[in-house]
Amino acid sequence: xxxxxxxxxxxxxxxxxxxxxxxxxxxxxxxxxxxxxxxxxxxxxxxxxxxxxxxxxxxxxxxxxxxxxxxxxxxxxxxxxxxxxxxxxxxxxxxxxxxxxxxxxxxxxxxxxxxxxxxxxxxxxxxxxxxxxxxxxxxxxxxxxxxxxxxxxxxxxxxxxxxxxxxxxxxxxxxxxxxxxxxxxxxxxxxxxxxxxxxxxxxxxxxxxxxxxxxxxxxxxxxxxxxxxxxxxxxxxxxxxxxxxxxxxxxxxxxxxxxxxxxxxxxxxxxxxxxxxxxxxxxxxxxxxxxxxxxxxxxxxxxxxxxxxxxxxxxxxxxxxxxxxxxxxxxxxxxxxxxxxxxxxxxxxxxxxxxxxxxxxxxxxxxxxxxxxxxxxxxxxxxxxxxxxxxxxxxxxxxxxxxxxxxxxxxxxxxxxxxxxxxxxxxxxxxxxxxxxxxxxxxxxxxxxxxxxxxxxxxxxxxxxxxxxxxxxxxxxxxxxxxxxxxxxxxxxxxxxxxxxxxxxxxxxxxxxxxxxxxxxxxxxxxxxxxxxxxxxxxxxxxxxxxxxxxxxxx
Numbered sequence: 001x002x003x004x005x006x007x008x009x010x011x012x013x014x015x016x017x018x019x020x021x022x023x024x025x026x027x028x029x030x031x032x033x034x035x036x037x038x039x040x041x042x043x044x045x046x047x048x049x050x051x052x053x054x055x056x057x058x059x060x061x062x063x064x065x066x067x068x069x070x071x072x073x074x075x076x077x078x079x080x081x082x083x084x085x086x087x088x089x090x091x092x093x094x095x096x097x098x099x100x101x102x103x104x105x106x107x108x109x110x111x112x113x114x115x116x117x118x119x120x121x122x123x124x125x126x127x128x129x130x131x132x133x134x135x136x137x138x139x140x141x142x143x144x145x146x147x148x149x150x151x152x153x154x155x156x157x158x159x160x161x162x163x164x165x166x167x168x169x170x171x172x173x174x175x176x177x178x179x180x181x182x183x184x185x186x187x188x189x190x191x192x193x194x195x196x197x198x199x200x201x202x203x204x205x206x207x208x209x210x211x212x213x214x215x216x217x218x219x220x221x222x223x224x225x226x227x228x229x230x231x232x233x234x235x236x237x238x239x240x241x242x243x244x245x246x247x248x249x250x251x252x253x254x255x256x257x258x259x260x261x262x263x264x265x266x267x268x269x270x271x272x273x274x275x276x277x278x279x280x281x282x283x284x285x286x287x288x289x290x291x292x293x294x295x296x297x298x299x300x301x302x303x304x305x306x307x308x309x310x311x312x313x314x315x316x317x318x319x320x321x322x323x324x325x326x327x328x329x330x331x332x333x334x335x336x337x338x339x340x341x342x343x344x345x346x347x348x349x350x351x352x353x354x355x356x357x358x359x360x361x362x363x364x365x366x367x368x369x370x371x372x373x374x375x376x377x378x379x380x381x382x383x384x385x386x387x388x389x390x391x392x393x394x395x396x397x398x399x400x401x402x403x404x405x406x407x408x409x410x411x412x413x414x415x416x417x418x419x420x421x422x423x424x425x426x427x428x429x430x431x432x433x434x435x436x437x438x439x440x441x442x443x444x445x446x447x448x449x450x451x452x453x454x455x456x457x458x459x460x461x462x463x464x465x466x467x468x469x470x471x472x473x474x475x476x477x478x479x480x481x482x483x484x485x486x487x488x489x490x491x492x493x494x495x496x497x498x499x500x501x502x503x504x505x506x507x508x509x510x511x512x513x514x515x516x517x518x519x520x521x522x523x524x525x526x527x528x529x530x531x532x533x534x535x536x537x538x539x540x541x542x543x544x545x546x547x548x549x550x551x552x553x554x555x
Contacts, residue, residue, distance in 0.1 A: 157190020
């Protein structure tokens with residue numbers, strides 16, 4: 001009897017699981033604050049050179065006569081320069097100080113740290129280093145979670161997040177602020193992703209797709225709430241404080257959130273696991289016999305022993321031509337999805353109109369995006385859904401270069417359709433990747449895919465900085481990557497109603513059209529798997545997928 005069989009006896013999503021699951025979804029809101037708060041913390045307001053007779057409180061807006069008298073024309077952007085001014089000899093010189101426009105944004109870190117003109121690239125660098133922290137955190141806290149347990153890792157990362165967040169709100173200079181934000185980025189992996197794993201480990205197989213998706217919807221709620229905080233708190237230091245302090249509430253989870261029984265079994269802490277299972281059974285008003293629990297313990301010990309000694313590497317895929325082709329496409333899909341998702345999320349202030357409203361809409365469209373994933377993944381197929389969504393995203397974003405000036409509503413509409421479909425694609429690429437790699441390298445393959453995804457999110461701030469060259473350019477870069485990724489993925493085999501390949505040889509043959517002897521396509525000899533198995537069962541020896549994949553594959 002497997003652990004999932006015991007979960008089925010408890011009730012796949014019984015009263016006990018629902019209570020704990022809801023509590024574990026709430027930290028997703030907190031992590032959304034930190035992942036997306038940089039849109040407002042380091043927002044770049046309009047600015048111009050300070051005139052000799054002006055004070056720091058002077059108005060940003062000047063009449064055309066004054067502008068033409070003091071400021072040269074920026075030929076690239078066809079407007080008065082923000083970085084140069086005429087001197088007394090009517091020659092241009094760089095600004096010595098600046099007047100900022102506070103009409104949209106209040107006092108941001110860009111103003112305090114002087115991230116203007118030649119220093120503006122440091123905005124992208126600060127945001128990129130935050131995502132470096134996210135990548136490092138998924139490794140560090142993933143290993144810590146395996147070794148020391150889910151619960152301890154969750155609270156260690158939460159305390160560190162609180163400390164780093166509060167210190168960031170009083171950071172005296174840019175690099176201290178950036179370093180602390182890097183730590184915050186790392187802790188989002190320990191808080192959200194570990195909580196996500198605990199939640200999925202106590203839910204039955206048929207309920208995991210819904211449970212995983214609803215947890216992501218809580219992240220989207222946090223996404224939208226971030227704009228509300230930023231709208232009413234116009235000082236970046238107080239905003240950083242306000243986005244951090246709700247984490248104090250989750251310290252109380254120590255008395256409510258149990259350790260993962262599945263993890264306890266993998267560490268042979270059997271009595272503790274049995275106690276948790278009995279508590280859940282009592283709360284759900286079901287009975288589980290000692291005989292059933294003892295059978296579970298025997299199965300878990302056999303599983304732990306069978307999991308030892310695996311000796312495969314993701315590099316092995318490059319020895320096989322078909323697997324090499326499929327893997328490179330999958331890795332690019334991960335990269336393109338993350339680049340586009342975070343690029344669009346952080347680019348809402350460049351779309352025109354109200355940046356706060358744009359940001360809320362960008363978060364809101366994720367909910368129908370996740371719903372689209374749940375509704376059609378088993379009807380249209382994994383590849384078909386992902387390719388369609390990526391190509392729709394690419395098409396919408398590429399069309400933005402044709403939008404006439406002054407039609408911001410059309411630009412925003414196209415960008416938000418792209419955000420909706422890339423959200424659905426983001427979920428589909430994880431599931432498609434799970435089913436493409438053979439069992440013997442599935443963990444390593446998805447880990448590599450997640451690494452490529454992180455590189456996409458690290459590059460996203462630099463792509464958004466291209467708006468200084470041409471405003472629509474970031475959207476064109478994201479659209480091109482998404483469209484190419486969707487187009488290339490058409491050569492991947494559809495995995496709906498196919499059994500997972502087990503060996504490297506089966507993985508190589510999976511998806512080939514015909515064998516040389518004229519037989520049936522080998523992929524058709526595999527049988528159906530179902531979305532009910534995705535996200536994959538943590539620590540399962542049946543399909544070779546452990547909880548590291550869940551930690552690597554989410555947000």
